[in-house]
Amino acid sequence: MSQKPASSDKKSINGFESMDEYSPDEDWSSEHAQRELEQRLRRPSVTRKWQQSSHTGPSITRQYLADTFKDAIDLEEVPRGVVRQAQQLNDYVFPSHRLRQTLADESKIPLILVACGSFSPITYLHLRMFEMALDTIHEQTNMELVAGYFSPVNDHYKKPGLAPAFHRVRMCELACERTSSWLMVDAWESLQTSYTCTARVLDHFNEEINEKLGGIRLKDGTQRKCKIMLLAGGDLIESMGEPGLWADTDLHHILGNYGCVIVERTGTDVWAFLLAHDILFAYRGNILVIKQLIYNDISSTKVRLFIRRGMSIRYLLPNSVIQYIEKHGLYRDAEPVKAILSK
Amino acid sequence: MSQKPASSDKKSINGFESMDEYSPDEDWSSEHAQRELEQRLRRPSVTRKWQQSSHTGPSITRQYLADTFKDAIDLEEVPRGVVRQAQQLNDYVFPSHRLRQTLADESKIPLILVACGSFSPITYLHLRMFEMALDTIHEQTNMELVAGYFSPVNDHYKKPGLAPAFHRVRMCELACERTSSWLMVDAWESLQTSYTCTARVLDHFNEEINEKLGGIRLKDGTQRKCKIMLLAGGDLIESMGEPGLWADTDLHHILGNYGCVIVERTGTDVWAFLLAHDILFAYRGNILVIKQLIYNDISSTKVRLFIRRGMSIRYLLPNSVIQYIEKHGLYRDAEPVKAILSK
Numbered sequence: 001m002s003q004k005p006a007s008s009d010k011k012s013i014n015g016f017e018s019m020d021e022y023s024p025d026e027d028w029s030s031e032h033a034q035r036e037l038e039q040r041l042r043r044p045s046v047t048r049k050w051q052q053s054s055h056t057g058p059s060i061t062r063q064y065l066a067d068t069f070k071d072a073i074d075l076e077e078v079p080r081g082v083v084r085q086a087q088q089l090n091d092y093v094f095p096s097h098r099l100r101q102t103l104a105d106e107s108k109i110p111l112i113l114v115a116c117g118s119f120s121p122i123t124y125l126h127l128r129m130f131e132m133a134l135d136t137i138h139e140q141t142n143m144e145l146v147a148g149y150f151s152p153v154n155d156h157y158k159k160p161g162l163a164p165a166f167h168r169v170r171m172c173e174l175a176c177e178r179t180s181s182w183l184m185v186d187a188w189e190s191l192q193t194s195y196t197c198t199a200r201v202l203d204h205f206n207e208e209i210n211e212k213l214g215g216i217r218l219k220d221g222t223q224r225k226c227k228i229m230l231l232a233g234g235d236l237i238e239s240m241g242e243p244g245l246w247a248d249t250d251l252h253h254i255l256g257n258y259g260c261v262i263v264e265r266t267g268t269d270v271w272a273f274l275l276a277h278d279i280l281f282a283y284r285g286n287i288l289v290i291k292q293l294i295y296n297d298i299s300s301t302k303v304r305l306f307i308r309r310g311m312s313i314r315y316l317l318p319n320s321v322i323q324y325i326e327k328h329g330l331y332r333d334a335e336p337v338k339a340i341l342s343k
Numbered sequence: 344m345s346q347k348p349a350s351s352d353k354k355s356i357n358g359f360e361s362m363d364e365y366s367p368d369e370d371w372s373s374e375h376a377q378r379e380l381e382q383r384l385r386r387p388s389v390t391r392k393w394q395q396s397s398h399t400g401p402s403i404t405r406q407y408l409a410d411t412f413k414d415a416i417d418l419e420e421v422p423r424g425v426v427r428q429a430q431q432l433n434d435y436v437f438p439s440h441r442l443r444q445t446l447a448d449e450s451k452i453p454l455i456l457v458a459c460g461s462f463s464p465i466t467y468l469h470l471r472m473f474e475m476a477l478d479t480i481h482e483q484t485n486m487e488l489v490a491g492y493f494s495p496v497n498d499h500y501k502k503p504g505l506a507p508a509f510h511r512v513r514m515c516e517l518a519c520e521r522t523s524s525w526l527m528v529d530a531w532e533s534l535q536t537s538y539t540c541t542a543r544v545l546d547h548f549n550e551e552i553n554e555k556l557g558g559i560r561l562k563d564g565t566q567r568k569c570k571i572m573l574l575a576g577g578d579l580i581e582s583m584g585e586p587g588l589w590a591d592t593d594l595h596h597i598l599g600n601y602g603c604v605i606v607e608r609t610g611t612d613v614w615a616f617l618l619a620h621d622i623l624f625a626y627r628g629n630i631l632v633i634k635q636l637i638y639n640d641i642s643s644t645k646v647r648l649f650i651r652r653g654m655s656i657r658y659l660l661p662n663s664v665i666q667y668i669e670k671h672g673l674y675r676d677a678e679p680v681k682a683i684l685s686k
Contacts, residue, residue, distance in 0.1 A: 124467070124658045131655035179662060293649075294659065295640045302637055312474035315467040316637065319522060 082177040085169050085187035092191060094208040095184045100146040102217040103224060108144040110216035110224055111137065113231040113261060114205055116189070116198050118300065119152045120162045121325060122175045123317045125298040126150070129263045130183055133231055136290045137261070143227060146216055149205070150176065150185045156195040161304055163330045165190035174320040199250040202228055202258045229259040229288070234270055237262050237287070241277045248279065255283035262287060266295040307331040425520040428512050428530035435534055437551040438527045443489040445560045446567060451487040453559035453567055454480065456574040456604060457548055459532070459541050461643065462495045463505045464668060465518045466660045468641040469493070472606045473526055476574055479633045480604070486570060489559055492548070493519065493528045499538040504647055506673045508533035517663040542593040545571055545601045572602040572631070577613055580605050580630070584620045591622065598626035605630060609638040650674040 086092045103110050113133055119126060130148045137145050152168040153159075162168070172185035189201050205228050209215065215223035230236075237260065240246050254260070264270045270289045274280045280287070298316050306313050308331065313322055325331060429435040446453050456476055462469060473491045480488050495511040496502075505511070515528035532544050548571050552558065558566035573579075580603065583589050597603070607613045613632045617623045623630070641659050649656045651674060656665060668674060 128658040131657045135654045179658070294642075294645055295638060297638045299637075306636075311478045314474045315471040315522070 082173050083184075085173060085185060086191070087166065087187075089191045089193075092188060094188070094212070095149075095186055096147075096208075096213070098147055098182055098184050099209070100182075100216070101213070102219070103144060103146070105144055106218055108142050110146045110226040111141075111143040112146055112205065112209060112226055112228050113148045114151055114186075114202060114228060115149070115231045116151050116201055117153065117232075118157070118159060118162055119150060119168050119172050120300050121168070121303060121317060121321055121330070122150065122172050123298045123300060123303060124315075125296055127175060127179065127183070127318075128296070129231060129233070130180075132263055132290050132292065133261050134182075136288065141288065145182075146226065148180075148183045148231070150183070151189045151201050152185070152187075154190045154192050154194075154196065156193075161301065161331075167324075167328060167330060171321045171324055174324055175318045178320045179318050197247075197250055198230065199253040202230060202254060206258075227259070229261050229286075230254060231261045231263075233263050234265045234268050236260075237270060237280065238273060240280060241273060251279045255279065255286050259283075259286035260288070261290060263290045263292055265297075266292050304331045308333065425516050426527075428516060428528060429534070430509065430530075432534045432536075435531060437531070437555070438492075438529055439490075439551075439556070441490055441525055441527050442552070443525075443559070444556070445562070446487060446489070448487055449561055451485050453489045453569040454484075454486040455489055455548065455552060455569055455571055456491045457494055457529075457545060457571060458492070458574045459494050459544055460496065460575075461500070461502060461505055462493060462511050462515050463643050464511070464514050464646060464660060464664055464673070465493065466641045466643060466646060467658075468639050470518060470522065470526070470661075471639070472574060472576070473523075475606055475633050475635065476604050477525075479631065484631065488525075489569065491523075491526045491574070493526070494532045494544050495528070495530075497533045497535050497537075497539065499536075504644065504674075510667075510671060510673060514664045514667055517667055518661045521663045522661050540590075540593055541573065542596040545573060545597060549601075570602070572604050572629075573597060574604045574606075576606050577608045577611050579603075580613060580623065581616060583623060584616060594622045598622065598629050602626075602629035603631070604633060606633045606635055608640075609635050647674045651676065 083095065083097055085095065099112070113130065115126065115129065117126070133148075134145055137143050150172045152165060152172055153162075155162065155165045163171075169185055169187050169190050176183040176185055186205075188204055189196050209226045209228070213223075215225045217223055240251060262270055274284055274287065303313050303316055306316075307325065313325075426438065426440055428438065442455070443453075456473065458469065458472065460469070476491075477488055480486050493515045495508060495515055496505075498505065498508045506514075512528055512530050512533050519526040519528055529548075531547055532539050552569045552571070556566075558568045560566050583594060605613055617627055617630065646656050646659055649659075650668065656668075
């Protein structure tokens with residue numbers, strides 16, 4: 001890795017310059033490497049500095065993102081830094097480096113999408129769901145997507161097959177930062193000391209974006225409240241219909257105050273399902289169903305099974321994530337095969 | 344792009360050093376850029392030099408590849424050169440920079456897989472098929488895969504929706520070089536002055552690998568004949584059963600002298616199909632059927648339709664290919680929508 005030319009603090013607040021150049025050979029996940037990185041960049045914490053900077057004045061990054069999500073340059077091909085999430089709750093700062101903080105079309109309602117799940121590991125299908133949502137929201141609604149977040153569940157969820165939350169957050173980071181120009185991962189849920197229900201996670205996003213940041217800016221300097229919706233596969237909405245799995249108060253809170261964007265699997269009928277459930281049907285206006293035009297059943301479960309069997313997982317998830325899994329020896333013998341298959 | 348330090352000709356013959364550093368912002372596809380590149384690297388043709396070098400002595404690349412395909416470093420993340428194919432038949436040299444020229448396990452039969460098709464554009468499914476084949480061949484056969492090739496059909500095929508062969512070869516190049524350590528694209532078929540049947544394409548590979556190179560080397564210096572098989576989706580084998588579409592002599596030639604690796608789509612039954620056709624059944628010992636464990640119906644047709652509709656194609660094909668499509672404005676209005684849908 002070549003030495004970075006020293007840059008002044010003021011210069012380094014824009015997106016691309018302030019990020020550390022990432023080399024797959026270096027272990028930035030270790031405490032030692034983190035310290036070394038901080039020293040090299042001469043600031044207390046990359047994440048923090050980054051976060052602070054994103055709330056002040058315009059930057060190249062923001063201007064660039066404001067143009068359009070879709071014409072993004074190929075991030076997968078350019079070695080650029082990965083914005084790292086805090087590893088402890090004390091260091092936590094809400095990631096907003098890719099949040100489009102000024103609305104492009106003021107006739108629209110700003111929207112962020114939050115995907116809750118294990119992401120053990122994150123796959124192309126998880127990433128693709130956001131792209132499908134982007135197209136549908138642009139086409140069919142009066143909302144403008146200003147960011148997308150992955151919120152990996154914490155280790156207290158105790159689902160078999162979960163890699164430690166630390167690794168799952170890192171893998172989501174690599175996937176978002178390397179392959180997308182608008183997706184981020186938020187470590188808040190993963191850092192909580194007990195299992196945190198989805199309703200509370202959405203409250204956290206509301207607090208960060210609408211209460212602390214004050215919403216999304218308009219050209220006249222005022223701010224507009226950002227809508228927050230849960231992005232999920234059809235299995236999530238079906239689980240909402242199972243008795244006892246979700247508290248009714250949580251369903252009312254999630255669907256009433258926020259809403260759901262559901263990616264429907266080919267061959268299933270989410271609307272028929274909604275029709276059969278009182279609470280879900282009552283909030284149907286807050287549920288956006290997206291047809292999956294290209295069927296794909298990549299699942300983290302299958303990926304873990306392939307890894308265990310020594311089979312190739314290439315082209316099912318980003319290469320950077322595959323490399324991370326190999327480097328850290330994840331999923332080699334984490335859970336009994338029977339537990340994987342019965343899911 | 345920073346100036347490359349001048350390197351001696353001798354040093355530059357190994358794989359990684361001799362490749363030009365690729366920058367997505369530079370248009371290497373133009374004649375001007377090609378000349379500039381050649382001048383910079385002080386040799387008549389990058390491709391040629393490259394090809395010549397791969398036939399002499401050991402190199403870092405070959406050593407690296409010989410270790411194993413699966414533990415490859417993450418090529419998607421590292422900006423490295425893309426080995427370019429010749430643009431004219433006169434300049435054509437068979438690409439062998441990733442061909443494993445020495446057999447690792449001498450109890451096995453060396454094998455190369457050739458995928459024939461339009462690849463307009465290449466998708467993750469095309470790439471994934473090779474990975475599925477790699478696993479199955481390793482698990483179920485006594486063959487050792489020494490390379491995989493894409494052979495894009497030439498423009499005389501006149502199928503609607505085809506981008507010019509030049510672009511299709513470039514996209515396959517980007518996909519192979521950036522995301523894989525063992526896949527290559529061969530421009531020979533694309534450079535022919537008339538439509539070239541699959542049997543003839545396989546003959547070409549046989550000629551290059553078994554006649555010109557003499558086969559794959561063993562440790563004692565002798566060479567072993569390399570088996571050549573066609574890699575295809577289930578639709579190809581089904582087309583072989585359609586009357587009049589393939590000449591019987593071609594089927595005998597392809598299945599008798601070479602063979603087929605067929606990736607079976609979920610829900611179809613290739614064996615039942617083989618049973619019903621005399622020629623196919625006769626050569627069943629030369630046909631390897633691979634179960635598609637993760638269903639995926641990405642198709643180039645759908646990708647083209649998405650592009651035309653302004654929809655996201657991210658995570659369906661490599662970012663470098665998406666960027667190439669955007670840069671060259673491919674598939675925006677190349678064919679009537681009806682033609683796409685009826686396929």
